[in-house]
Amino acid sequence: MKNEQGKEQTIIMSGNYAAAWGAKCSRVNVVSAYPITPQTTVVEKLSEFVDKKELDANYIRVESEHSVMAALVGSSMTGARSFSATSGQGLLYMTEMLHWVSSSRLPVVATIASRGIAPPWNIWADYTDILSIRDCGWIIQFASTHQEIFDSILMAYKIAENPEINLPYFIVYGGFIQSHTSKPVRIPSQKIIDDFLPPPPKAGWDHINLNPDNPITHGNLVMPEQEYLDFRFLIQDAMVKSKEKIKKTIQGFNTEFGRDYKGLVELYCCEDADVVVIAYGALAEQNKIAVDQLRAKGQKVGSLKLRYIRPFPTDELLELFNGVVEVIGVVDRGTAFGNPTGGPISTEVMSLLCRARRKVKSLPCIWGIGGRNVTVEDQIGLYEKLLRIKNKNEYPTDETCQHGTVWMGLKIGA
């Protein structure tokens, strides 16, 4: 199983192991993590790599997720490439420190095996965890295949450590559906990876560097008339500017490793589509099958996968809205109670509709919450709803449609 300098190898592994392998092949210097279902096997595998000396890293054991991120604030400030992984409640518990990482502009990378938020306890795929912390100043990317989990970690460090970006980076995938299923993952030779992702600068980052020989104070008190506002602007500015760096890094990765990752979004059959479903994560990947089946029957439908939600793919969505699409469905596997739509991403996508030059109709949907199964037939059912809006201007009226949003699978009796 040792990944030596030599050839590419293909290993059948779980999504969680793909995350651990991604961190190992990125030659991370520090790992700190606290086990939580369904993320646990990521850190078990990493501790095994460190124990067997297959990964030369410090593994810092702590008593909570809050301390995990606090430990990585310290490690990253010394210029160490730092990694963590968590899920659900663990992510919520580290929320305060997430701001310390992003506002200190530290290029930490963490993977999230998303799960439903308690109570009641739920450990299955549901993105409410990551969506709850979407405004913490971290880049947020969804990985919808096992290979994408592994590859994305290599790209994540490259993007996050870019001196013009210096933002932390989350890679997100669904609990169990992706974390605990096994698929073949291609692990390139370490030499090619090292060429693509060289070690971080030995002298530490330019902008912040903990060094006992040259002591500094960081996170200082900044008075209202000083530059607090301006430092906040720099983070938003870096987020917006990161879009071009992300696209360039993906292109470079595709060339080097023979992959075909798209940019901030992945369009599937959208060029001439009247009806497009916008989704993220594994549900968006599965949506392509529904598109194929409906296209075979002559329906002009398409699918748009949001690969990133931070930074938000504003231009890509406006391009879609300014094209030929007439009706969009937006699928959230997560909740934002009290939002205009009840779903965080549908609210954001629909807020862009007012900036489009054309009128586009829309239907927000909450699907697959707490790991509820979503089949291809269900997804075809959504397209049929959207086609009825397009053809007859008929919006769903059954009880699953509540407050203007479709709650897919809401139990409404016989």
Add this chain to the structure above:
Amino acid sequence: MGKPDNKTAASSGYSSWREIPAVPVSVPCKGSIGATGEWRTFRPVLDAEVCIKCGICYLYCPDGVMIYKEGSIPEINYTYCKGCGICVAVCPKEALKMVREKQ
């Protein structure tokens, strides 16, 4: 991205966001936020007769206002001492006590 520029917190005074470093960082300097001794309600007072010159107050003082060399009686820099009372709490000989500042 901007590098730290060794300005102190009290003297930032930038005119444009383009000039500021990526994160606020300051290098050590005396009293970067002013004469914090003015915050004090109680002041620690040392009884040199009782002091055994152990230096524990110097080690624990969070503001570094205990002036101490091994074997010497500590002096307190009242310009910056905020009067937190930690030195009083850790003194093994009760050589320090807190005395209310006069109005």
